[in-house]
Amino acid sequence: MKFEIKNLSPFRLLSIYGYEALGEGHNMYALTEFDVTDIRQRLRSQRKNGQNISFFSFLLSAIAKTIDENKELNHIRRGKRIYYFDEVDINIPIELELDGISTPQKFVVRDAARKTSTEITLEIEHAKKNWKETGNVDKDYKWSLYWIKFASMSPKWLSKFITNQFAKNPFRVKKGFGTTYVSSVSGFTDFSGFIIPFFPGQTRPLAFAIGNIVKKPGVVGSEIRIREYLSMTISINHDLVDGAPAARFVNRLKQRIEGKL
Secondary structure: OOOOOOOOOHHHHHHHHHHHHHOEOOEEEEEEEEEOHHHHHHHHHHHHOOOOOOHHHHHHHHHHHHHHHOHHHOEEEEOOEEEEOOOOOEEEEEEEEEOOEEEEEEEEEOOHHHOOHHHHHHHHHHHHHHHHHHOOOOOOHHHHHHHHHHHHHOOHHHHHHHHHHHHOOHHHHHHHHOOEEEEEOOOOOOOOOOOOOOOEOOOOOEEEEEEEEEEEEEEEOOEEEEEEEEEEEEEEEOOOOOHHHHHHHHHHHHHHHOOOO
């Protein structure tokens, strides 16, 4: 019998401790499909004309602008109080290589609603380039690494206690983890489906998981045509958001992503 034993990475271990410490809210899940045929054609045309725009950055911009239009969804809870913020800070994972292992690292796109899709694309590319050249994603990254290494070597109870204390400060949560979270697996799969994001902490109202794009029949006017559909799961913390504003948000996001605004 052949087998191999490896230790959990500090990043994975801290994720486990953090999720256990923060717990889970009472969530609603919107399993949505968006017809992105026209907007993808538009983005391809813009890229041919020299504009550096990724589809993922377009989605981040659309999410940020829709949240910005619905300020009541851009907040962080602390106990019985809710802190509303003007800036929509989006926490995304970007895949980087550390010690020969590809690991998703968090990166926060600050004030994303005020940025164009091109600016967000360049910002993410700069973060990846900065990582290769300096070993840092941004100026705060090295301090995050110190904390991760410390937490992975600390007793479980201590890591969970510190995580809980951190989560009680909305300003630290915003700085470290943004006001919303967006993850994407679209580049790693070739089939249709929905990803249900784990939504830790009971402190933020929204999280997004972007799936793949598939071609299938759709109704356009009175005709049936082959269209491109993007699957996206929107996790909504029902402790903080009621059904009606959640539905209005999803409808508005659909209009923006499908280029109907």
